[in-house]
Amino acid sequence: MLKKIVPILLILIYLTGFLLSFTYIFDNLFGAEKLESIRNIFEYGIMFCSFLVFNAFLFKNKYTSVIAVILCLLLSINFLISVSCFFIYHSGFNVGMAISILESNVNEAISMSYMFILPGILFFIFFGLLLYSVNYLKKSVIKFDIKFFIIALLWLLMPFAFYFKHRYVSNKGGGRMIKNVYYHLTDFGIALDIQKDINALKNVPKFDVKKIQPGIENVILIIGESERKQNMSLYGYDKKTTPYTDQQAENMMIFDHAVSPAGITNLSVPLMLSSIHPDEFRYHYEKLSYNIINLANQSGYNSFWLSTQASARGITAIASMAKNKKWVNGYDEVIVPELKNVIQKKQDKFIILHIMGSHPNPCNRLPANWNSGDLNCYDSSIKYTDYVFNNIFRTLKNTNSVVIYASDHGLKIKGDKLLHIDSKESTQVPFFVWFGDKVPAKYRITGHETKLTQTTYIYPLIMKYMGLETPQHYKNEENKYLDLNMSSMEYNQLPE
Structure with missing residues (x-):
């Protein structure tokens, strides 16, 4: 029974990290846009469940299991960012913070390391639960049939569906891949674009x-x-x-x-x-x-x-x-x-x-x-x-x-x-x-x-x-x- 509870607990922890970074979604649960918030939580929950199944398949082979560990580590870092922002800055993550991370240096990181003790502990707990859940699903739940294969691919396919919907339905003429199980990825993408543009400043204007x-x-x-x-x-x-x-x-x-x-x-x-x-x-x-x-x-x-x-x-x-x-x-x-x-x-x-x-x-x-x-x-x-x-x-x-x-x-x-x-x-x-x-x-x-x-x-x-x-x-x-x-x-x- 305990083994079955851990994946359910992990899903709740993941969604908690998600809501810590997008507090407006939680706030809207009690307002006029509660259905939109419920839909967002449900969509990210589906993607995370798919992510677990996908990595459970990878765990069935000793070579592909290395890829699974890397994917789980990256998702744990994503979670670390959420809890760090909550406990240290009492806010969600954003592009400005992504720029600060990318522009940080070793000395600066060391000087602020004391602030990340609690988030670091939560990171290791999340990472451990993630690996445990993936291993449990591999042994007790996941089977090689079409149903599980489709579920395993949802976390990769859904972001593209969101992108096309945003571009051609809800916001014709523009838009990004705005939803992903790695929900901080978009902020880092924007921050990298900003850095690229700033670093390309080579023209010297005439004043x-x-x-x-x-x-x-x-x-x-x-x-x-x-x-x-x-x-x-x-x-x-x-x-x-x-x-x-x-x-x-x-x-x-x-x-x-x-x-x-x-x-x-x-x-x-x-x-x-x-x-x-x-x-x-x-x-x-x-x-x-x-x-x-x-x-x-x-x-x-x-x-x-x-x-x-x-x-x-x-x-x-x-x-x-x-x-x-x-x-x-x-x-x-x-x-x-x-x-x-x-x-x-x-x-x-x-x-x-x-x-x-x-x-x-x-x-x-x-x-x-x-x-x-x-x-x-x-x-x-x-x-x-x-x-x-x-x-x-x-x-x-x-x-x-x-x-x-x-x-x-x-x-x-x-x-x-x-x-x-x-x-x-x-x-x-x-x-x-x-x-x-x-x-x-x-x-x-x-x-x-x-x-x-x-x-x-x-x-x-x-x-x-x-x-x-x-x-x-x-x-x-x-x-x-x-x-x-x-x-x-x-x-x-x-x-x-």
Whole structure:
């Protein structure tokens, strides 16, 4: 009896993983579209049962059983993605997360491994139950007859049926193979297409811009990582997390209500550095060529990209356009000597510093001798970033330099978890401009900007500091947001 219960339990576990990634299907079970949700659950249940029968046939031969194990392993990874998103991010999976996985690196994966302990345990349980069920079906249920052969092929045939229905019946003229037992496959397919398009950016556009006055000698953009303005004393946090930056407040333009254009680095940074609009991002990636680095190169500035973050394809596609590029190993403070070397050059320079900041896991962003005091790891990582800023400000104090700082995105806090999700809370970021002593008075505008400002404003702001004529209107005025499903939306429609 117990042996028969295991495959039934496994089907329920599989469908649970499916619903964790497509929560709207579960929600609709209690609404007007409950029949549609029931149909979806039934269809995925049929495909999974067919998958079990198919692999049971493969298990009958020692050679084809290897293929079955591989198929089961891949499906278990599919399940791992679902439970990881649920337990870590409290959300379903999407294209944005697929891009993050594809652009991840070994160091980043290791630093976040502690978050995957429970999902990892569930992965091994699912994988074990899957192999047990397939083996049980092979021995006790599956027979070599036409009925079982037809059932075994359903999981391969049904996706094509869904595709043709979507293309020629429900949505004539377009559509993808939208249903598959590996239900995350479509997201990864879209993410790979996006990477391919971004990596193909080789054309260098001709910018139609006018130089109207001499620019600042050193225009420096610091791109932070996962820093919440809510946790910075510069913005009123009750813990002293930014003591050095606080002291510089009178020498800065501080944007009190800055928001990011997206919730993850791979979307927000390209939107900040290029003139591409969120409406265009999914279908016109070639417009990423119209970025601030190519503009600097054509405006008489020598461009530099200095980073303590490991290479990521989407961002590196833009970084590769800099005339000088260097990825430095170590904690963020190692970027300061690199900056010192660069500013010795007597020429106009545009320098991007891409730092690790408070990237998860924030505990790993701190040197061993760093004194966190009574701060938790996240707040301490912000204080460490402030320490790095102090060294940068001291380096540039007696120079004709402007430093623009903004975090790529913020984070939403739920309990003890820091989440990358679409919400207003996780878009609130620090954004300020600091001036060296030799910056001309016409550029030195300090104080507080109180209106809502999207960090895509960085693009025309840099144009201004380079002495270029800025556009009368820019995309930051619309405050469009690119969500994790790669859809553009009005910022005010974001949940809190």
